[in-house]
Amino acid sequence: MSVSSEQVRHIAKLARIAMSEEELDRLVPELNNILGWVEQLGEVNTDGIEPLTAVIDQKLRLRDDVVNDGDVRDDVLANAPDAQHGFFAVPKVIE
Amino acid sequence: MSELTAKTIAELRDGFRAGDFSAREIAESFNAAVAAAKLLNAYTVETPEDALAAAEAADKVRGTGGLSSLAGIPLGIKDLFATRGVDTTAGSRILKGFKPRYESTVTANLRKAGAGMLGKLNMDEFAMGSSNETSTYGPVISPWRRKGSNVGLTPGGSSGGSAAAVAAQIAPGVTGTDTGGSIRQPAAFVGISGIKPTYGRCSRWGIVSFASSLDQAGPMAKSVRDCAILLEAMAGFDPKDSTSLDLAVPQWEANLSSDLRGKRVGIPKEYRIDGVPADINALWDKGIEWLKDAGATPVEISLPHTKYALPTYYIIAPAEASSNLARYDGVRYGLRDTPEGGNLDAMYSATRADGFGAEVKRRIMIGTYVLSAGFYDAYFTKAQRVRALIKQDFAKAFEQCDVILTPTAPSAAFGIGETTDPLAMYLNDVFAVPASLAGLPAMSVPGGLDGQGLPLGLHLIGNELDEQMVLNAGLAIEERAGFTARPEKWW
Numbered sequence: 001m002s003v004s005s006e007q008v009r010h011i012a013k014l015a016r017i018a019m020s021e022e023e024l025d026r027l028v029p030e031l032n033n034i035l036g037w038v039e040q041l042g043e044v045n046t047d048g049i050e051p052l053t054a055v056i057d058q059k060l061r062l063r064d065d066v067v068n069d070g071d072v073r074d075d076v077l078a079n080a081p082d083a084q085h086g087f088f089a090v091p092k093v094i095e
Numbered sequence: 096m097s098e099l100t101a102k103t104i105a106e107l108r109d110g111f112r113a114g115d116f117s118a119r120e121i122a123e124s125f126n127a128a129v130a131a132a133k134l135l136n137a138y139t140v141e142t143p144e145d146a147l148a149a150a151e152a153a154d155k156v157r158g159t160g161g162l163s164s165l166a167g168i169p170l171g172i173k174d175l176f177a178t179r180g181v182d183t184t185a186g187s188r189i190l191k192g193f194k195p196r197y198e199s200t201v202t203a204n205l206r207k208a209g210a211g212m213l214g215k216l217n218m219d220e221f222a223m224g225s226s227n228e229t230s231t232y233g234p235v236i237s238p239w240r241r242k243g244s245n246v247g248l249t250p251g252g253s254s255g256g257s258a259a260a261v262a263a264q265i266a267p268g269v270t271g272t273d274t275g276g277s278i279r280q281p282a283a284f285v286g287i288s289g290i291k292p293t294y295g296r297c298s299r300w301g302i303v304s305f306a307s308s309l310d311q312a313g314p315m316a317k318s319v320r321d322c323a324i325l326l327e328a329m330a331g332f333d334p335k336d337s338t339s340l341d342l343a344v345p346q347w348e349a350n351l352s353s354d355l356r357g358k359r360v361g362i363p364k365e366y367r368i369d370g371v372p373a374d375i376n377a378l379w380d381k382g383i384e385w386l387k388d389a390g391a392t393p394v395e396i397s398l399p400h401t402k403y404a405l406p407t408y409y410i411i412a413p414a415e416a417s418s419n420l421a422r423y424d425g426v427r428y429g430l431r432d433t434p435e436g437g438n439l440d441a442m443y444s445a446t447r448a449d450g451f452g453a454e455v456k457r458r459i460m461i462g463t464y465v466l467s468a469g470f471y472d473a474y475f476t477k478a479q480r481v482r483a484l485i486k487q488d489f490a491k492a493f494e495q496c497d498v499i500l501t502p503t504a505p506s507a508a509f510g511i512g513e514t515t516d517p518l519a520m521y522l523n524d525v526f527a528v529p530a531s532l533a534g535l536p537a538m539s540v541p542g543g544l545d546g547q548g549l550p551l552g553l554h555l556i557g558n559e560l561d562e563q564m565v566l567n568a569g570l571a572i573e574e575r576a577g578f579t580a581r582p583e584k585w586w
Contacts, residue, residue, distance in 0.1 A: 015463040018448035038406040051479030055534030075196040081431035
């Protein structure tokens with residue numbers, strides 16, 4: 001499989017990265033090189049092999065259902081590029 | 096007191112306790128060395144006052160018996176670890192100016208053990224790179240140079256600032272992180288030791304995420320003993336990381352032993368690959384002799400899926416990265432770029448275009464593609480299945496041996512700007528990545544110099560949770576390699 005410049009434009013949109021035409025043109029062969037290389041995995045017979053999701057066998061722990069954090073609004077907002085009235089401020093979403 | 100900077104952490108600790116010098120003298124020596132080494136570009140932030148404050152606290156309690164394990168020891172911290180009130184940027188423009196209001200668990204553990212902080216260390220952007228050239232702060236320059244040359248070399252990556260700092264003696268020890276070789280390859284390039292523990296030993300909480308199923312913190316230092324000392328302080332169960340292992344931290348330093356009688360060392364035949372310089376294979380052979388001399392028996396083993404490890408990694412790591420890095424949206428922290436009259440979506444896209452560098456964008460694009468509808472199974476699920484086979488390879492190998500010996504990297508340090516093809520850069524981690532995919536503890540120790548006078552490392556891979564075996568074999572090599580070469584000071 002190889003990607004077209006249309007597909008790369010679509011991926012950039014999904015990834016929310018603005019790209020110029022020049023950047024897209026540069027990326028098409030770069031991505032195709034990398035994708036062509038990873039496709040060698042197709043040679044490996046993985047029939048009946050479960051995908052590995054946890055590298056060290058362990059169970060997801062449960063904790064007691066109690067409040068153990070919070071009341072840190074100012075800490076949470078401290079690094080925001082734009083915080084107003086105790087909220088994150090963003091460009092207008094609803095006209 | 097400049098000779099203090101030449102000492103190991105064990106020597107500093109013991110000398111401080113014996114009253115040979117004060118913690119303040121240690122901190123001042125390193126602070127002065129850091130301030131005088133700006134040409135290396137190893138530190139992104141210097142925090143001499145932090146190192147001094149910890150030193151004063153250590154000096155106060157000396158003699159009272161209340162000293163914790165790292166009292167009086169100042170450390171360098173990779174810029175990937177959140178440090179309260181101190182810039183934490185992961186080497187990225189998108190996080191410039193970010194001052195966390197919290198401390199990562201690993202650095203909090205080090206502080207609890209009495210360590211002070213010399214500063215934050217430069218790194219490849221979001222730990223994506225093998226040469227430290229992708230940092231928004233510019234490349235770190237290795238203190239090492241080829242014989243008779245003044246060409247600037249990379250210290251490796253992504254923990255390049257960490258590696259350069261130890262090699263240049265502007266930190267006695269440092270933290271690194273390793274997703275696919277980012278502790279071990281730079282350690283090899285600059286002639287120091289570094290260990291990545293079993294996945295889950297060190298909490299990932301407060302470490303800027305790259306690929307969560309692979310990321311592990313670990314120490315880098317002048318000696319194997321120093322790595323054991325630091326790792327003991329860094330590791331430990333943390334309820335704030337769901338993949339943290341709920342196990343007691345072993346006494347790795349107290350149990351160090353280079354007596355390997357009765358141990359079997361696996362030599363994987365698939366790691367003899369084409370294009371590796373003869374010096375590296377010769378060092379590998381020497382390493383086998385050294386471990387034999389320590390009492391171990393070499394056995395040939397097979398890790399049949401080795402050649403598929405890198406392509407597997409370059410699906411899984413970018414996939415996880417594309418998901419993790421979705422959080423940099425210009426809303427909660429870091430850079431924001433809003434085009435004139437632009438809406439929320441335009442703000443996201445402009446911020447990310449402006450804030451991420453080329454390699455990070457490339458990996459986000461790959462990751463987004465392999466996770467997208469229609470391609471997920473063909474790429475991502477397939478890679479997870481091959482990862483399971485790689486893990487099985489190691490499980491079978493460890494039925495026949497106790498530790499595995501390989502070279503750390505397929506080359507010595509290369510020049511800045513010499514490797515421009517992304518795929519060629521990825522090949523740097525060909526020996527390091529399989530252990531990462533299997534979550535195994537692995538370490539690089541310096542073995543010798545190549546024909547150009549540059550350090551080469553030997554790589555030890557242990558079974559799950561068996562850091563002790565890795566450290567012990569590392570110690571056996573360290574004792575026999577007698578690696579004392581240091582870069583000549585030019586900075």
